[in-house]
Amino acid sequence: MFNAVANAVEARMAPSHTDGTVPEANPEHQPAPEAPDGPREKMLALTWQGVNKVEMQQCDVPVLINDHDVIINITGTTVCGSDLHLMHGALLEMNKHDILGHEFCGVIAEVGSKVSKRKVGERVVVSFQIACGSCFYCRQRLSSQCVNTNASSLEPKLYGHKTAGMFGYSHLTGSFAGGQCEVVRVPWGDVNCLPIPDSVPDEAALYLSDMLPTSYHTVVDTGVKDGDCVAVWGAGPIGLLCAHWAFLKGAKRVFLIDRDWRLEYAKSKIPEVETIDFSQVKDVPAKLRELTRDEEVPGVDVALECAAGEYAKSLLHKAQLAVGLELDTPEIVNECILSVKNFGRVGVTGIYTGFCNGFAIGAVMEKGVRFIGCGQAPVHKYWDELLQMLVDKKIDPISLFVTHRLPLEETALLYKKQDAHENSIMKAFITTKYSSEPSPGAPKLSSLRD
Ligand SMILES: NC(=O)c1ccc[n+]([C@@H]2O[C@H](COP(=O)([O-])OP(=O)(O)OC[C@H]3O[C@@H](n4cnc5c(N)ncnc54)[C@H](O)[C@@H]3O)[C@@H](O)[C@H]2O)c1
Ligand SMILES: [Zn+2]
Ligand SMILES: [Zn+2]
Secondary structure: OHHHHHHHHHHHOOOOOOOOOHHHHOHHHOOOOOOOOOOOOEEEEEEEEEOOEEEEEEEEOOOOOOOOOEEEEEEEEOOOHHHHHHHHOOOOOOOOOEEOOOOEEEEEEEEOOOOOOOOOOOEEEEOOEEOOOOOOOHHHOOHHHOOOOOOOOHHHHHHOOOOOEEEOOOHHHOOEOOOOEOEEEEOOHHHHEEEOOOOOOHHHHHHHHOHHHHHHHHHHHOOOOOOOEEEEEOOOHHHHHHHHHHHHOOOOEEEEEEOOHHHHHHHHHOOOOEEEEOOOOOOHHHHHHHHOOOOOOOOEEEEEEOOEOOOOOOHHHHHHHHHOOOOOOOHHHHHHHHHEEEEEEEEEOOEOOOOOOOOOHHHHHHHOOEEEEOOOOOHHHHHHHHHHHHHOOOOOHHHHOEEEEEEHHHHHHHHHHHHOOOOOOOEEEEEOOOOOOOOOOOOOEOOOOO
C-alpha cells in the first residue's frame, strides 16, 4: 500500500536536483539510448515483480550513458538481507521489472571518456552506494550520504535530507539498475570501483561491496572497545561479522540473538560467542541482565541492531505494520535500549524506513542511552583498511560466512530459500558466464534444485 502511495507522490514531484550532476545520475528513468544497429543485446537479470515476487528475466544490457560511467561484466554477486526487505515490499518505491542487487564485483568492459583511473580489463569490486567523490560527504569518504547521486524528491521529504543513490535499491535511492545480472553500469567509475589485488579472490573481495564495511562501521561507529559486553540482534552475515569485529576490538563478551540453525552456525564459527534464541526467550533484555549478573552493573555496554524494522514480534505490531499504522516495529530497538546499561550505546544497522509507534523514548532519555543510527554504511571510508585486512587474512569471508556457490539462473529461488532460512544459506556467491573457477577453499558450484 505504502509502495503505491510513495510511487504516486514521487511521480508528482520534480526530481530533486542539488547541483548539475543529478539529472544524469538518474538515467534509468529516461529512455535508454538506441543501439545503432538494431535492438539492444539481452542479459539475464533478477527483477522485482511485486510484493514477495522476484523473477529471472531477459533485460537490456546496459550501455555507457555518461562520460564518467564504466560498464562491468559481473563475475560475482549475492543476495543481501536488504534484498529480502525489497522482495517483501518493506521498502518504499519499487516498480515492476526493477533489477535488484547492490553487491557485486567484476571485470571492467568499457570506460567513459572522462574515466581516468580505471581501465578496461581491471578486476574491481563496486560499493553498494554511488558516490560522486567531490561533495561535502564524499570529501570525508562518507560515501553513503553523497548529495549528488540520488534524484528522489520523496526521500528529503521523509528524512530531511537525501542519502546517496544505491544500486538496485528502489526509486527512493535513485532508481539505479542493480547487479544481480550479467552486466552493470557504474556511474562515477573512478570513485565507486575498487581494484582487487591478485592475492584476493572474488569470493572474498565481493563482500567489500557491503557486508565487510557495513558490519565494521557498526562496531566502529558505536565505539566498541576493550572489555565491553556487546549484544547483537540478528545472526545473519552482518550480525556474525559484528561479533567477529567486536572481539577484534577487545570485547569481553558477545551475545548473538536470533533463532534456529543460525545460532549453531555462529557458534561453530566463533565459539566464544554466547547465543540467545529469541523464539524461546520471551524477555531478551531480562535474559541479558541475567547472563551479565556478575558484572558490577548487569546489562550490556553496546547493543547492535542487525535484524530490521519489518520483523515484528507481537500481534499488536504485526497488525499495525499490516494496516500501515507504522512502517517499522520498534520492538527490537526497544530491546536494545532496555538491554544496555545507563549511558550505553545502541547502534542501528538493520533497515528501518519510516515511523513506528511505541518507541522507548523515556528509557533513551532517562538512562542516557546513546542511540546511534549507523546509517547506510559509508563503504568508501573503510575500503583501504578492510582490503588490507583481506590481504593479511585478518578476516576470511570464505570460511566465516560464504556457504554456497550458485548460478545466476537460481537467484529467484535463492531469495525464497534464504528468506525461509532453508538449505542453511548464510551467504551465497552467485556466478555468471563471466565468473572464474572457484578459488581454493571456496564452495563448489551447487544447485538449490537438488
Ligand atoms: N545499514 C546498512 O548499510 C546495511 C547494509 C547491509 C545490510 N543492512 C541490513 O542489516 C540487517 C542484517 O543484514 P543481513 O544480510 O545479515 O540479513 P539477514 O536477513 O541474513 O539476517 C537478519 C537476521 O535477523 C534475524 N531476526 C529477525 N527477527 C529478530 C529478532 N526479533 N531478534 C533477533 N534477530 C532477529 C533473522 O532471523 C535473520 O537471521 C538487514 O536489515 C539488512 O537489510 C544494512
Ligand atoms: Zn547488502
Ligand atoms: Zn558526493
